[in-house]
Amino acid sequence: MSKDRIWFLVGKKLAGEASAEELNELEGLLRSDPDMHYALQNITDLWNLPTPATDDAEDAFNRHVNKLKDAGVKWEQTPAPENQPNFPITQKRSRKTLMVISIASAVLMITCIYWYNSITKKAASSRPFAKNEVSTRNGSKTKITLPDGSKVWLNAGSVLTYNKDFGGEIREVELSGEAFFEVVPHISPKSAQKVPFIIHTHHLDVRVLGTAFNVKSYPGDKQTETSLVHGKVEVLIHNRPDEKIMLRPNEKLVVKNEETNQPVSNKPGASNKEPFVSLSKLTYTAADSILVETAWVENKLVFDNESFLDVAAKMERWYNVKIEFRDEKKQALRFTGVFENETIQQALDYLSITAPFHYSIQGNTIIIGR
Structure with missing residues (x-):
């Protein structure tokens, strides 16, 4: 209903027949419908163009009528009486024709805008979240x-x-x-x-x-x-x-x-x-009461009575190395310790003093043996 009212008021405005109350009403309706407001701007620009030749106007009029029919808009034109004299077409008639063309353009433009917005929103909603x-x-x-x-x-x-x-x-x-x-x-x-x-x-x-x-x-x-x-x-x-x-x-x-x-x-x-x-x-170390679960945030690698297998997994991430056990029995050894600035070799030396094992370093891989 509101769109029909907008089109009616737009037509009266372009024809110069709208009252002050109707112009205020149109302005209020357009404020609540930015797409309509944009369409009206284009219609106004079209209206201010020089008047085309009569044949061009009639052809444009017929093209827009056909497009309106294709878009599903009902259009009825009253046939002229058979005996109506063929008066010359005046400038006023051309202006009225342009008004009809402009209104038809508004309908088509608004239809396209709403169609485009609908497609865009659907496409946006179908995309996965970035x-x-x-x-x-x-x-x-x-x-x-x-x-x-x-x-x-x-x-x-x-x-x-x-x-x-x-x-x-x-x-x-x-x-x-x-x-x-x-x-x-x-x-x-x-x-x-x-x-x-x-x-x-x-x-x-x-x-x-x-x-x-x-x-x-x-x-x-x-x-x-x-x-x-x-x-x-x-x-x-x-x-x-x-x-x-x-x-x-x-x-x-x-x-x-x-x-x-x-x-x-x-x-x-x-x-x-x-x-x-x-x-x-939560677990705290006995020596200096370091919270084991969050010590890594303070750049400390801490383990408390943990198996060598679990300690090795932590050391792999901490030092960016690969640790392989050639002697699976060594995986059950248990260690408690805190490393902060030690190198991987210094850390392994410390562990090997606590519980005996041998190791060798081959590139980025550490082999744990007997």
Whole structure:
């Protein structure tokens, strides 16, 4: 109804027959419809062109009428009486013809504009969200600030991905590897509600509002860890969607990457089998009270009573090397230590003093033998 009214008022304006009230009404309608306003600008330019020859005007008129019919617009023209005298066509008649042509142009132009906008919006909605990706190679780390002000420390051999529209109404990232997060609270500008921050990993999702925590989820690792320093997080395990686990400050959740039938456990020694999900306190080194789970953020490689196999995996990422065991028995050796500025050779020398083993370095590969 409003578009019909706009076309009617446009016709009266171009014919010079619109009242002041009608012009004000047209202006208000066009303010609420920018596409119509753009079309009117083009019509006005067309109207101000020099009047074409009569034959050209009639041909243009007929072409536009045919296009209107093709577009589905009803058009009825009153036939002239048979005995009507053939008066010469005046300038006024040409102006009225131009008015009809202009209105027809408006209809076609508006139809094209709306069609174009519709196609553009559909095409935009069908495109996948553009993503930002931050990655680190083995032997390197990085720190980034997300658009919402949250900070992320990315450990070696890790990938963090997030949509380019991150922030505002949605805060979700995908993590492969290890990262420490300092998440700031964020209020939605639309709903005035707190927007959660969600980390998606291969085996679980972590949902937070504002907190500091560490997530470790490397491909190929035996387990996925979430360590909460302060604040509150909610963890949803993918293959146990009915279980939502809330972590309190100074707690760590460990999820085995292979399903078992064991329930959630926070009592060490309750079963001879390792539980699928376990809760424990964060670990501090006895010597200088370094928090083991987040020491890497301070550029410290820390391990506390861990098997040589697990220590080797950390060292591979830390030093960008490949470690091979020629003697599998050595994988069970357990170590506790803190490395900061040591080279890989210095670190291996220290470990070999603690528990005897031999090693050799061949390029970028380290061979652990007897």
